[in-house]
Amino acid sequence: MQRDPKLVDLDEAMALAVGALRDRPDLCLGGLFKQSRPVALVRAVLAAGAKGLNLYSSPGAGYDVDLMIAADAVDAVFIPGVTLENRLCPNFRAAVESQRITAHALDALSVVGGLMASANGVPFQPIAALKASDVLKHNPLISEFECPITGDTLHAARAVRPRVTFLHAQEADRWGNIRHLSTMVYADQLMARASDLVIVSVDRIVEDDVVLDDPRRVTIPSHYVDAVVHIPYGAHPTASFPLYSMDEEHIDAYADLGDAARKGDGAGLTDYLAQHVTGPADQQAYLDKIGGTKRLQDLEQEAAEL
Numbered sequence: 001m002q003r004d005p006k007l008v009d010l011d012e013a014m015a016l017a018v019g020a021l022r023d024r025p026d027l028c029l030g031g032l033f034k035q036s037r038p039v040a041l042v043r044a045v046l047a048a049g050a051k052g053l054n055l056y057s058s059p060g061a062g063y064d065v066d067l068m069i070a071a072d073a074v075d076a077v078f079i080p081g082v083t084l085e086n087r088l089c090p091n092f093r094a095a096v097e098s099q100r101i102t103a104h105a106l107d108a109l110s111v112v113g114g115l116m117a118s119a120n121g122v123p124f125q126p127i128a129a130l131k132a133s134d135v136l137k138h139n140p141l142i143s144e145f146e147c148p149i150t151g152d153t154l155h156a157a158r159a160v161r162p163r164v165t166f167l168h169a170q171e172a173d174r175w176g177n178i179r180h181l182s183t184m185v186y187a188d189q190l191m192a193r194a195s196d197l198v199i200v201s202v203d204r205i206v207e208d209d210v211v212l213d214d215p216r217r218v219t220i221p222s223h224y225v226d227a228v229v230h231i232p233y234g235a236h237p238t239a240s241f242p243l244y245s246m247d248e249e250h251i252d253a254y255a256d257l258g259d260a261a262r263k264g265d266g267a268g269l270t271d272y273l274a275q276h277v278t279g280p281a282d283q284q285a286y287l288d289k290i291g292g293t294k295r296l297q298d299l300e301q302e303a304a305e306l
Helices: 010-023 039-047 063-070 090-097 108-119 186-194 208-213 248-262 267-278 283-289 292-304
Strands: 026-029 053-057 074-078 124-127 142-146 153-158 164-172 197-205 227-230
Touching (some): 010 039, 010 197, 039 164, 039 283, 053 063, 063 090, 108 124, 108 153, 164 186
Parallel strands (some): 026 053, 164 197
């Protein structure tokens, strides 16, 4: 039986994503906080004009979600934590305060449980750990039920099935076998199993023999992946460890612009979106904007020293 390679260019990947999101605007983003976030795919879908999105993620998100809110692409957020860790996400904060988006009150277990249910092909995942929690008062993913075995009161996390999931990893082969070289992969693996359409950006493409010689290094097998896009430094300004570290200077500068916009001066943020999201013709043009080879070498050196 003949197989078709899953390696596509960014325009092909965005055509798949935008078409699917028109059907149902539920987008899930992989990575965790400032690690291996699919930022290049996020920028591309924003440049393609995505609007009205419902965002899901691993329990911790930050820069990429805030960027999508800054671009006015988001209606609702189903993410337990949206933070830059050392400071608040300014555009997320402003949008919630002004009620421009709906930020649902969730805990990590609700989202992980919902993804587990979808991955396992069942309508909900039983949860016992939410008893006496005020999260239940406002959580749209949770329903109470009586266990048919014990009679105890439990909670059901309804299945969360993203229409599209964007992931970033360090390596893949042309067939879509994904290799994370870091250890924080549980959420990405779960999202891949739970989603309708999975698109993965990778820093480099490896030859078939690399995967065949060490198949246990595959973290997400190809049958869960619909498309792979080769985008070197595709997680920037978040990290893709062990290849390069997060660009804290870039993230802090962006956050300063977001804080200024929240206080009424949005010119800098508008220019940032034009320079880094809608303006660059391709990934290389974006990398030139953020400091080019010298800046990328610094981030690679920083990762090597960790």
